[in-house]
Amino acid sequence: MQQKIPAVTPDTFDTSGFIPRANSLAGSVYEAIFAQLMTLKIPPGTRITVDNLVRELNVSQTPIREALGRLEGEGLVVKTHLIGFSAAPQITRRRFDELYQLRLLLEPDSAARAAIAMDDVKLSALRAAAGLMGRREGGDERLRYSTFARQDAMFHDKILEIAGNELIREALNHQHTHFHIFRLMFHSRVTEEALDEHEALLAALEAGDGPAAERAMRVHLEHSRDRLLPAFD
Amino acid sequence: MQQKIPAVTPDTFDTSGFIPRANSLAGSVYEAIFAQLMTLKIPPGTRITVDNLVRELNVSQTPIREALGRLEGEGLVVKTHLIGFSAAPQITRRRFDELYQLRLLLEPDSAARAAIAMDDVKLSALRAAAGLMGRREGGDERLRYSTFARQDAMFHDKILEIAGNELIREALNHQHTHFHIFRLMFHSRVTEEALDEHEALLAALEAGDGPAAERAMRVHLEHSRDRLLPAFD
DNA sequence: CAATATAAAATCCTATAGGATATGGGATTG
Protein backbone atom coordinates (compact mmCIF):
# COMPACT_ATOMS: atom_id res chain seq x y z
CA MET A 1 0.00 0.00 0.00
CA GLN A 2 1.91 3.00 -1.23
CA GLN A 3 1.79 6.22 -3.18
CA LYS A 4 -0.01 4.70 -6.15
CA ILE A 5 -3.29 4.97 -4.29
CA PRO A 6 -4.64 8.50 -4.03
CA ALA A 7 -3.82 10.12 -0.76
CA VAL A 8 -6.28 9.63 2.02
CA THR A 9 -8.95 12.29 1.65
CA PRO A 10 -10.04 13.40 5.09
CA ASP A 11 -12.58 15.78 3.64
CA THR A 12 -15.04 12.92 3.32
CA PHE A 13 -17.55 13.56 6.07
CA ASP A 14 -19.28 10.66 7.69
CA THR A 15 -23.02 10.91 7.89
CA SER A 16 -23.24 10.57 11.63
CA GLY A 17 -21.20 13.55 12.74
CA PHE A 18 -18.54 16.06 11.99
CA ILE A 19 -15.35 14.05 12.14
CA PRO A 20 -13.75 13.32 8.81
CA ARG A 21 -13.68 9.62 7.99
CA ALA A 22 -10.79 8.51 5.87
CA ASN A 23 -11.47 6.79 2.61
CA SER A 24 -11.19 3.01 2.59
CA LEU A 25 -8.66 1.27 0.42
CA ALA A 26 -11.47 -0.33 -1.52
CA GLY A 27 -12.90 3.13 -2.08
CA SER A 28 -9.59 4.49 -3.29
CA VAL A 29 -9.12 1.52 -5.57
CA TYR A 30 -12.59 2.13 -6.99
CA GLU A 31 -11.66 5.68 -7.82
CA ALA A 32 -8.36 4.67 -9.38
CA ILE A 33 -9.98 2.09 -11.61
CA PHE A 34 -12.77 4.47 -12.50
CA ALA A 35 -10.22 7.05 -13.56
CA GLN A 36 -8.42 4.49 -15.70
CA LEU A 37 -11.68 3.55 -17.37
CA MET A 38 -12.56 7.17 -17.94
CA THR A 39 -9.24 8.11 -19.49
CA LEU A 40 -9.18 4.96 -21.61
CA LYS A 41 -6.07 3.74 -19.91
CA ILE A 42 -8.22 0.64 -19.66
CA PRO A 43 -9.81 0.59 -23.10
CA PRO A 44 -13.39 -0.59 -23.59
CA GLY A 45 -13.75 -4.34 -23.63
CA THR A 46 -10.27 -5.14 -22.37
CA ARG A 47 -9.41 -7.47 -19.54
CA ILE A 48 -8.87 -6.01 -16.12
CA THR A 49 -6.44 -8.27 -14.34
CA VAL A 50 -6.62 -8.38 -10.60
CA ASP A 51 -2.98 -9.44 -10.22
CA ASN A 52 -1.82 -6.58 -12.45
CA LEU A 53 -3.74 -4.12 -10.33
CA VAL A 54 -2.22 -5.66 -7.22
CA ARG A 55 1.22 -4.83 -8.61
CA GLU A 56 0.29 -1.49 -10.07
CA LEU A 57 -1.62 -0.13 -7.09
CA ASN A 58 0.42 -1.99 -4.49
CA VAL A 59 -2.54 -3.26 -2.52
CA SER A 60 -3.83 -6.75 -1.97
CA GLN A 61 -6.45 -8.52 -4.03
CA THR A 62 -9.19 -8.00 -1.52
CA PRO A 63 -9.97 -4.31 -1.94
CA ILE A 64 -9.49 -4.71 -5.67
CA ARG A 65 -12.10 -7.42 -5.95
CA GLU A 66 -14.47 -5.41 -3.87
CA ALA A 67 -14.00 -2.29 -5.97
CA LEU A 68 -14.47 -4.27 -9.15
CA GLY A 69 -17.65 -5.74 -7.71
CA ARG A 70 -18.97 -2.24 -7.15
CA LEU A 71 -18.02 -1.20 -10.68
CA GLU A 72 -19.78 -4.32 -11.88
CA GLY A 73 -22.90 -3.27 -10.02
CA GLU A 74 -22.67 0.07 -11.76
CA GLY A 75 -22.34 -1.54 -15.16
CA LEU A 76 -18.94 -0.10 -15.94
CA VAL A 77 -17.24 -3.46 -15.70
CA VAL A 78 -18.32 -6.91 -16.79
CA LYS A 79 -17.42 -10.08 -14.95
CA THR A 80 -17.22 -13.57 -16.38
CA HIS A 81 -16.73 -16.45 -13.99
CA LEU A 82 -13.24 -17.95 -14.14
CA ILE A 83 -12.18 -15.45 -16.77
CA GLY A 84 -12.34 -12.34 -14.69
CA PHE A 85 -13.34 -8.75 -15.13
CA SER A 86 -13.23 -6.58 -18.21
CA ALA A 87 -14.15 -3.05 -19.05
CA ALA A 88 -17.66 -2.68 -20.35
CA PRO A 89 -17.59 -2.44 -24.12
CA GLN A 90 -17.61 0.82 -26.03
CA ILE A 91 -21.07 2.16 -26.32
CA THR A 92 -22.70 1.04 -29.53
CA ARG A 93 -24.65 3.19 -31.95
CA ARG A 94 -27.79 1.48 -30.80
CA ARG A 95 -27.02 2.13 -27.21
CA PHE A 96 -26.17 5.73 -27.96
CA ASP A 97 -29.52 6.23 -29.66
CA GLU A 98 -31.28 4.69 -26.69
CA LEU A 99 -29.36 6.92 -24.35
CA TYR A 100 -30.42 10.01 -26.24
CA GLN A 101 -33.97 8.81 -26.26
CA LEU A 102 -33.80 8.55 -22.51
CA ARG A 103 -32.22 11.96 -22.21
CA LEU A 104 -34.86 13.48 -24.48
CA LEU A 105 -37.59 12.04 -22.29
CA LEU A 106 -36.09 13.22 -19.03
CA GLU A 107 -33.94 16.29 -19.47
CA PRO A 108 -36.34 18.69 -21.19
CA ASP A 109 -38.91 17.96 -18.51
CA SER A 110 -36.26 18.62 -15.89
CA ALA A 111 -35.24 21.84 -17.59
CA ALA A 112 -38.83 23.02 -17.43
CA ARG A 113 -39.02 22.15 -13.75
CA ALA A 114 -35.72 23.89 -13.11
CA ALA A 115 -37.02 27.03 -14.82
CA ILE A 116 -40.02 27.06 -12.53
CA ALA A 117 -37.89 26.51 -9.44
CA MET A 118 -35.33 29.11 -10.43
CA ASP A 119 -34.19 31.76 -7.98
CA ASP A 120 -31.19 34.04 -7.65
CA VAL A 121 -29.01 31.64 -5.66
CA LYS A 122 -29.62 28.76 -8.02
CA LEU A 123 -29.17 30.92 -11.07
CA SER A 124 -25.87 32.16 -9.78
CA ALA A 125 -24.66 28.61 -9.21
CA LEU A 126 -25.82 27.64 -12.67
CA ARG A 127 -24.12 30.61 -14.24
CA ALA A 128 -20.95 29.70 -12.44
CA ALA A 129 -21.12 26.22 -13.94
CA ALA A 130 -21.79 27.64 -17.37
CA GLY A 131 -19.07 30.24 -17.01
CA LEU A 132 -16.45 27.63 -16.25
CA MET A 133 -17.19 26.03 -19.56
CA GLY A 134 -16.82 29.15 -21.58
CA ARG A 135 -13.34 29.73 -20.29
CA ARG A 136 -10.64 28.65 -22.69
CA GLU A 137 -8.03 26.82 -20.66
CA GLY A 138 -4.50 26.35 -21.93
CA GLY A 139 -2.89 23.06 -22.61
CA ASP A 140 -3.37 20.52 -25.29
CA GLU A 141 -6.59 19.98 -27.06
CA ARG A 142 -7.44 16.74 -25.32
CA LEU A 143 -7.04 18.30 -21.94
CA ARG A 144 -9.31 21.08 -23.06
CA TYR A 145 -11.93 18.61 -24.12
CA SER A 146 -11.49 16.73 -20.91
CA THR A 147 -12.18 19.90 -18.99
CA PHE A 148 -15.07 20.85 -21.24
CA ALA A 149 -16.67 17.42 -20.88
CA ARG A 150 -16.41 17.46 -17.12
CA GLN A 151 -17.89 20.91 -16.90
CA ASP A 152 -20.62 20.09 -19.38
CA ALA A 153 -21.56 17.22 -17.12
CA MET A 154 -21.61 19.54 -14.14
CA PHE A 155 -23.80 22.04 -15.96
CA HIS A 156 -26.36 19.42 -16.90
CA ASP A 157 -26.21 17.91 -13.44
CA LYS A 158 -26.84 21.29 -11.85
CA ILE A 159 -29.99 21.69 -13.91
CA LEU A 160 -31.16 18.28 -12.74
CA GLU A 161 -30.42 19.23 -9.18
CA ILE A 162 -32.42 22.43 -9.46
CA ALA A 163 -35.28 20.50 -11.07
CA GLY A 164 -35.58 18.70 -7.75
CA ASN A 165 -36.00 15.02 -8.56
CA GLU A 166 -32.97 13.33 -7.05
CA LEU A 167 -33.97 9.94 -8.30
CA ILE A 168 -34.08 11.08 -11.91
CA ARG A 169 -30.76 12.82 -11.40
CA GLU A 170 -29.26 9.62 -10.09
CA ALA A 171 -30.85 7.52 -12.79
CA LEU A 172 -29.22 9.68 -15.44
CA ASN A 173 -25.94 9.72 -13.60
CA HIS A 174 -26.11 6.01 -13.33
CA GLN A 175 -26.06 5.75 -17.09
CA HIS A 176 -22.72 7.47 -16.90
CA THR A 177 -23.82 9.51 -19.85
CA HIS A 178 -20.92 11.85 -19.79
CA PHE A 179 -18.52 9.03 -19.14
CA HIS A 180 -19.62 7.30 -22.33
CA ILE A 181 -19.67 10.45 -24.36
CA PHE A 182 -16.28 11.44 -23.09
CA ARG A 183 -14.75 8.13 -24.03
CA LEU A 184 -16.43 8.27 -27.41
CA MET A 185 -14.90 11.61 -28.18
CA PHE A 186 -11.61 11.08 -26.48
CA HIS A 187 -9.73 10.70 -29.74
CA SER A 188 -11.65 13.27 -31.71
CA ARG A 189 -11.41 16.91 -32.41
CA VAL A 190 -14.51 18.40 -31.04
CA THR A 191 -16.38 21.57 -31.66
CA GLU A 192 -17.74 23.55 -28.82
CA GLU A 193 -20.95 24.74 -30.35
CA ALA A 194 -22.65 23.58 -27.22
CA LEU A 195 -21.80 26.90 -25.64
CA ASP A 196 -24.29 28.84 -27.70
CA GLU A 197 -26.96 26.32 -26.92
CA HIS A 198 -26.16 26.56 -23.26
CA GLU A 199 -26.61 30.31 -23.43
CA ALA A 200 -30.07 29.94 -24.93
CA LEU A 201 -30.90 27.41 -22.25
CA LEU A 202 -29.62 29.71 -19.53
CA ALA A 203 -31.71 32.56 -20.81
CA ALA A 204 -34.87 30.49 -20.65
CA LEU A 205 -33.99 29.23 -17.18
CA GLU A 206 -33.23 32.73 -16.01
CA ALA A 207 -36.57 33.90 -17.30
CA GLY A 208 -38.31 31.11 -15.40
CA ASP A 209 -39.89 30.12 -18.68
CA GLY A 210 -40.65 26.40 -18.42
CA PRO A 211 -41.76 25.72 -21.99
CA ALA A 212 -38.84 27.70 -23.42
CA ALA A 213 -36.39 25.86 -21.19
CA GLU A 214 -37.85 22.56 -22.28
CA ARG A 215 -37.50 23.52 -25.93
CA ALA A 216 -33.98 24.79 -25.48
CA MET A 217 -32.92 21.61 -23.74
CA ARG A 218 -34.51 19.48 -26.43
CA VAL A 219 -32.73 21.40 -29.17
CA HIS A 220 -29.45 21.19 -27.32
CA LEU A 221 -29.71 17.44 -26.83
CA GLU A 222 -30.66 16.84 -30.46
CA HIS A 223 -27.70 18.87 -31.63
CA SER A 224 -25.41 17.18 -29.14
CA ARG A 225 -26.53 13.82 -30.43
CA ASP A 226 -25.98 14.86 -34.02
CA ARG A 227 -22.54 16.22 -33.26
CA LEU A 228 -21.54 12.93 -31.71
CA LEU A 229 -22.94 10.63 -34.35
CA PRO A 230 -19.90 10.81 -36.65
CA ALA A 231 -17.95 9.02 -33.94
CA PHE A 232 -19.72 5.84 -35.07
CA ASP A 233 -18.52 6.06 -38.66
CA MET B 1 -19.14 -24.06 1.34
CA GLN B 2 -22.25 -26.09 1.88
CA GLN B 3 -25.98 -26.36 1.28
CA LYS B 4 -26.73 -22.82 2.38
CA ILE B 5 -25.62 -21.46 -0.95
CA PRO B 6 -28.02 -22.16 -3.79
CA ALA B 7 -27.02 -25.20 -5.79
CA VAL B 8 -24.74 -24.58 -8.71
CA THR B 9 -26.92 -23.64 -11.65
CA PRO B 10 -25.41 -25.11 -14.78
CA ASP B 11 -28.10 -23.59 -16.93
CA THR B 12 -26.13 -20.35 -17.04
CA PHE B 13 -24.64 -20.23 -20.51
CA ASP B 14 -21.39 -18.46 -21.09
CA THR B 15 -21.35 -15.96 -23.88
CA SER B 16 -18.55 -17.57 -25.84
CA GLY B 17 -19.98 -21.02 -26.47
CA PHE B 18 -22.41 -23.67 -25.55
CA ILE B 19 -20.92 -25.14 -22.41
CA PRO B 20 -22.72 -24.25 -19.22
CA ARG B 21 -20.59 -22.14 -16.91
CA ALA B 22 -21.24 -22.68 -13.25
CA ASN B 23 -22.12 -19.73 -11.10
CA SER B 24 -19.36 -18.30 -9.00
CA LEU B 25 -19.58 -18.31 -5.24
CA ALA B 26 -19.62 -14.53 -5.30
CA GLY B 27 -22.53 -14.70 -7.70
CA SER B 28 -24.42 -17.14 -5.51
CA VAL B 29 -23.76 -15.01 -2.47
CA TYR B 30 -25.10 -11.99 -4.35
CA GLU B 31 -28.30 -13.81 -5.07
CA ALA B 32 -28.67 -15.02 -1.51
CA ILE B 33 -28.23 -11.55 -0.08
CA PHE B 34 -30.54 -10.06 -2.69
CA ALA B 35 -33.22 -12.56 -1.71
CA GLN B 36 -32.81 -11.68 1.94
CA LEU B 37 -33.15 -7.99 1.14
CA MET B 38 -36.19 -8.63 -0.99
CA THR B 39 -38.02 -10.72 1.59
CA LEU B 40 -37.10 -8.28 4.38
CA LYS B 41 -35.12 -10.94 6.17
CA ILE B 42 -32.61 -8.12 6.16
CA PRO B 43 -34.85 -5.15 6.99
CA PRO B 44 -34.21 -1.74 5.42
CA GLY B 45 -31.46 0.20 7.10
CA THR B 46 -30.10 -2.65 9.18
CA ARG B 47 -26.49 -3.71 9.41
CA ILE B 48 -25.28 -6.51 7.21
CA THR B 49 -22.48 -8.20 9.04
CA VAL B 50 -19.86 -9.94 6.97
CA ASP B 51 -18.91 -12.35 9.73
CA ASN B 52 -22.55 -13.32 10.27
CA LEU B 53 -22.91 -14.08 6.59
CA VAL B 54 -19.71 -16.12 6.73
CA ARG B 55 -21.34 -18.32 9.37
CA GLU B 56 -24.77 -18.34 7.80
CA LEU B 57 -23.73 -19.05 4.24
CA ASN B 58 -20.67 -21.08 5.17
CA VAL B 59 -18.33 -19.33 2.75
CA SER B 60 -15.34 -17.14 3.36
CA GLN B 61 -15.36 -13.38 3.61
CA THR B 62 -13.99 -12.84 0.15
CA PRO B 63 -16.99 -13.65 -2.03
CA ILE B 64 -19.21 -11.96 0.51
CA ARG B 65 -17.34 -8.70 0.29
CA GLU B 66 -17.37 -8.89 -3.45
CA ALA B 67 -21.10 -9.55 -3.60
CA LEU B 68 -21.76 -6.70 -1.19
CA GLY B 69 -19.63 -4.44 -3.36
CA ARG B 70 -21.81 -5.27 -6.31
CA LEU B 71 -24.97 -4.64 -4.33
CA GLU B 72 -23.47 -1.33 -3.28
CA GLY B 73 -22.91 -0.45 -6.90
CA GLU B 74 -26.54 -1.20 -7.49
CA GLY B 75 -27.64 0.99 -4.63
CA LEU B 76 -29.31 -1.75 -2.66
CA VAL B 77 -26.70 -1.67 0.04
CA VAL B 78 -24.86 1.21 1.65
CA LYS B 79 -21.30 0.99 2.87
CA THR B 80 -19.68 3.13 5.55
CA HIS B 81 -15.96 2.81 6.08
CA LEU B 82 -15.04 0.97 9.27
CA ILE B 83 -18.67 0.42 10.12
CA GLY B 84 -19.58 -1.89 7.31
CA PHE B 85 -22.50 -2.50 5.04
CA SER B 86 -26.17 -1.96 5.68
CA ALA B 87 -29.33 -2.42 3.72
CA ALA B 88 -30.40 0.69 1.87
CA PRO B 89 -33.10 2.47 3.83
CA GLN B 90 -36.79 2.03 3.20
CA ILE B 91 -37.90 4.16 0.36
CA THR B 92 -39.19 7.50 1.57
CA ARG B 93 -42.36 9.23 0.50
CA ARG B 94 -40.23 11.74 -1.36
CA ARG B 95 -38.34 9.05 -3.12
CA PHE B 96 -41.53 7.22 -3.96
CA ASP B 97 -42.96 10.36 -5.55
CA GLU B 98 -39.79 10.82 -7.55
CA LEU B 99 -39.92 7.23 -8.66
CA TYR B 100 -43.46 7.61 -9.93
CA GLN B 101 -42.51 10.78 -11.69
CA LEU B 102 -39.79 8.85 -13.48
CA ARG B 103 -42.16 6.03 -14.29
CA LEU B 104 -44.73 8.49 -15.62
CA LEU B 105 -42.13 10.03 -17.90
CA LEU B 106 -40.85 6.74 -19.24
CA GLU B 107 -43.47 4.02 -19.12
CA PRO B 108 -46.35 5.65 -21.01
CA ASP B 109 -43.96 6.49 -23.82
CA SER B 110 -42.76 2.91 -23.79
CA ALA B 111 -46.31 1.60 -23.83
CA ALA B 112 -46.99 3.68 -26.92
CA ARG B 113 -43.88 2.31 -28.58
CA ALA B 114 -44.82 -1.21 -27.61
CA ALA B 115 -48.26 -0.74 -29.14
CA ILE B 116 -46.66 0.30 -32.41
CA ALA B 117 -44.24 -2.61 -32.36
CA MET B 118 -46.90 -5.15 -31.43
CA ASP B 119 -47.26 -8.41 -33.33
CA ASP B 120 -48.78 -11.79 -32.64
CA VAL B 121 -45.73 -13.38 -31.04
CA LYS B 122 -45.16 -10.47 -28.72
CA LEU B 123 -48.81 -10.19 -27.88
CA SER B 124 -48.96 -13.83 -26.99
CA ALA B 125 -45.96 -13.45 -24.69
CA LEU B 126 -47.53 -10.42 -23.10
CA ARG B 127 -50.85 -12.17 -22.62
CA ALA B 128 -49.02 -15.05 -21.02
CA ALA B 129 -47.44 -12.63 -18.56
CA ALA B 130 -50.78 -10.99 -17.86
CA GLY B 131 -52.53 -14.35 -17.57
CA LEU B 132 -50.14 -15.52 -14.91
CA MET B 133 -51.14 -12.58 -12.80
CA GLY B 134 -54.82 -13.23 -13.00
CA ARG B 135 -54.44 -16.71 -11.66
CA ARG B 136 -55.29 -17.01 -8.01
CA GLU B 137 -52.65 -19.18 -6.42
CA GLY B 138 -53.25 -20.96 -3.17
CA GLY B 139 -51.30 -20.34 -0.04
CA ASP B 140 -51.21 -17.50 2.36
CA GLU B 141 -51.92 -13.97 1.45
CA ARG B 142 -48.36 -12.82 1.58
CA LEU B 143 -47.25 -15.50 -0.77
CA ARG B 144 -50.03 -14.49 -3.09
CA TYR B 145 -48.84 -10.91 -3.03
CA SER B 146 -45.31 -12.06 -3.51
CA THR B 147 -46.34 -13.90 -6.62
CA PHE B 148 -48.49 -11.03 -7.82
CA ALA B 149 -45.68 -8.54 -7.36
CA ARG B 150 -43.19 -10.65 -9.22
CA GLN B 151 -45.56 -11.18 -12.09
CA ASP B 152 -46.55 -7.54 -12.16
CA ALA B 153 -42.89 -6.75 -12.56
CA MET B 154 -42.61 -9.23 -15.37
CA PHE B 155 -45.64 -7.78 -17.13
CA HIS B 156 -44.25 -4.26 -17.01
CA ASP B 157 -40.83 -5.48 -18.02
CA LYS B 158 -42.25 -7.31 -20.99
CA ILE B 159 -43.86 -4.08 -22.20
CA LEU B 160 -40.51 -2.33 -21.89
CA GLU B 161 -38.84 -5.10 -23.79
CA ILE B 162 -41.37 -4.88 -26.62
CA ALA B 163 -40.92 -1.09 -26.68
CA GLY B 164 -37.35 -1.80 -27.77
CA ASN B 165 -35.17 0.55 -25.75
CA GLU B 166 -32.97 -1.74 -23.68
CA LEU B 167 -31.28 1.13 -21.95
CA ILE B 168 -34.53 2.55 -20.64
CA ARG B 169 -35.58 -0.90 -19.60
CA GLU B 170 -32.35 -1.31 -17.66
CA ALA B 171 -32.57 2.16 -16.20
CA LEU B 172 -35.98 1.37 -14.78
CA ASN B 173 -34.87 -2.03 -13.60
CA HIS B 174 -31.92 -0.43 -11.97
CA GLN B 175 -34.26 1.55 -9.78
CA HIS B 176 -35.50 -1.78 -8.54
CA THR B 177 -38.96 -0.34 -8.69
CA HIS B 178 -40.71 -3.53 -7.95
CA PHE B 179 -38.26 -4.43 -5.27
CA HIS B 180 -39.08 -1.25 -3.41
CA ILE B 181 -42.77 -1.53 -3.93
CA PHE B 182 -42.73 -5.11 -2.85
CA ARG B 183 -40.93 -4.32 0.35
CA LEU B 184 -43.26 -1.40 0.99
CA MET B 185 -46.29 -3.59 0.73
CA PHE B 186 -44.85 -6.66 2.32
CA HIS B 187 -46.81 -6.23 5.51
CA SER B 188 -49.98 -4.92 3.96
CA ARG B 189 -53.17 -6.29 2.68
CA VAL B 190 -53.25 -5.37 -0.92
CA THR B 191 -55.97 -5.04 -3.44
CA GLU B 192 -55.48 -6.39 -6.88
CA GLU B 193 -57.35 -3.76 -8.81
CA ALA B 194 -54.34 -3.57 -11.06
CA LEU B 195 -55.75 -6.46 -13.04
CA ASP B 196 -58.54 -4.42 -14.58
CA GLU B 197 -56.09 -1.72 -15.49
CA HIS B 198 -53.83 -4.30 -17.07
CA GLU B 199 -56.71 -5.50 -19.18
CA ALA B 200 -57.33 -2.01 -20.50
CA LEU B 201 -53.64 -1.67 -21.22
CA LEU B 202 -53.55 -4.99 -22.99
CA ALA B 203 -56.49 -4.04 -25.15
CA ALA B 204 -54.76 -0.87 -26.31
CA LEU B 205 -51.53 -2.73 -26.96
CA GLU B 206 -53.37 -5.42 -28.86
CA ALA B 207 -55.03 -2.80 -31.00
CA GLY B 208 -51.64 -1.28 -31.78
CA ASP B 209 -53.05 2.00 -30.57
CA GLY B 210 -50.08 4.05 -29.33
CA PRO B 211 -51.95 6.99 -27.78
CA ALA B 212 -54.46 4.71 -26.06
CA ALA B 213 -51.66 2.54 -24.69
CA GLU B 214 -49.91 5.62 -23.41
CA ARG B 215 -53.08 6.81 -21.69
CA ALA B 216 -53.80 3.41 -20.21
CA MET B 217 -50.30 3.12 -18.82
CA ARG B 218 -50.50 6.61 -17.38
CA VAL B 219 -53.81 5.86 -15.68
CA HIS B 220 -52.49 2.57 -14.37
CA LEU B 221 -49.37 4.15 -12.90
CA GLU B 222 -51.34 6.97 -11.28
CA HIS B 223 -53.70 4.49 -9.67
CA SER B 224 -50.85 2.24 -8.64
CA ARG B 225 -49.19 5.21 -6.97
CA ASP B 226 -52.38 6.20 -5.20
CA ARG B 227 -52.97 2.65 -3.99
CA LEU B 228 -49.51 2.55 -2.50
CA LEU B 229 -49.52 5.94 -0.83
CA PRO B 230 -51.26 4.80 2.37
CA ALA B 231 -48.17 2.76 3.12
CA PHE B 232 -46.52 6.01 4.14
CA ASP B 233 -49.14 6.85 6.80
C1' DC C 1 -29.71 5.89 39.91
C1' DA C 2 -27.16 8.04 35.82
C1' DA C 3 -22.85 8.99 33.86
C1' DT C 4 -18.31 7.64 32.85
C1' DA C 5 -14.46 4.58 32.24
C1' DT C 6 -12.58 0.21 31.11
C1' DA C 7 -12.24 -4.27 29.26
C1' DA C 8 -13.89 -7.87 26.41
C1' DA C 9 -16.00 -9.30 22.35
C1' DA C 10 -17.42 -8.58 17.78
C1' DT C 11 -16.61 -6.84 13.49
C1' DC C 12 -14.07 -4.48 9.77
C1' DC C 13 -10.53 -4.50 6.60
C1' DT C 14 -6.68 -6.05 4.32
C1' DA C 15 -2.77 -9.20 3.31
C1' DT C 16 -1.26 -13.70 2.24
C1' DA C 17 -1.51 -18.40 0.65
C1' DG C 18 -2.82 -22.10 -2.20
C1' DG C 19 -5.60 -24.92 -5.31
C1' DA C 20 -8.21 -24.57 -9.75
C1' DT C 21 -8.58 -22.83 -14.27
C1' DA C 22 -7.28 -20.21 -18.36
C1' DT C 23 -3.84 -18.51 -21.50
C1' DG C 24 0.18 -18.37 -24.30
C1' DG C 25 4.30 -20.20 -26.21
C1' DG C 26 7.05 -23.88 -27.91
C1' DA C 27 7.37 -28.54 -29.77
C1' DT C 28 5.58 -32.03 -32.66
C1' DT C 29 3.04 -33.92 -36.45
C1' DG C 30 1.14 -34.29 -41.05
Added chain:
DNA sequence: CAATCCCATATCCTATAGGATTTTATATTG
Protein backbone atom coordinates in the same frame (compact mmCIF):
# COMPACT_ATOMS: atom_id res chain seq x y z
C1' DC D 1 3.43 -24.35 -43.66
C1' DA D 2 -0.83 -25.02 -40.57
C1' DA D 3 -2.86 -27.59 -37.03
C1' DT D 4 -2.55 -29.86 -32.81
C1' DC D 5 -0.66 -31.05 -28.45
C1' DC D 6 1.76 -30.26 -24.25
C1' DC D 7 3.66 -27.69 -20.68
C1' DA D 8 4.81 -23.60 -18.18
C1' DT D 9 3.08 -19.42 -16.64
C1' DA D 10 -0.36 -16.25 -15.40
C1' DT D 11 -4.57 -15.46 -13.46
C1' DC D 12 -8.90 -16.50 -11.00
C1' DC D 13 -11.10 -17.55 -6.94
C1' DT D 14 -11.57 -18.56 -2.33
C1' DA D 15 -10.00 -19.58 2.43
C1' DT D 16 -7.42 -18.16 6.30
C1' DA D 17 -5.00 -15.07 9.36
C1' DG D 18 -4.15 -11.04 11.90
C1' DG D 19 -4.07 -6.16 13.16
C1' DA D 20 -7.24 -2.09 13.66
C1' DT D 21 -11.56 -0.23 14.90
C1' DT D 22 -16.18 -0.36 16.72
C1' DT D 23 -19.61 -2.09 19.75
C1' DT D 24 -21.21 -4.05 23.89
C1' DA D 25 -20.97 -5.38 28.59
C1' DT D 26 -19.30 -4.57 33.06
C1' DA D 27 -17.27 -1.93 36.75
C1' DT D 28 -16.63 2.40 39.01
C1' DT D 29 -17.80 6.96 40.53
C1' DG D 30 -20.63 10.77 42.13
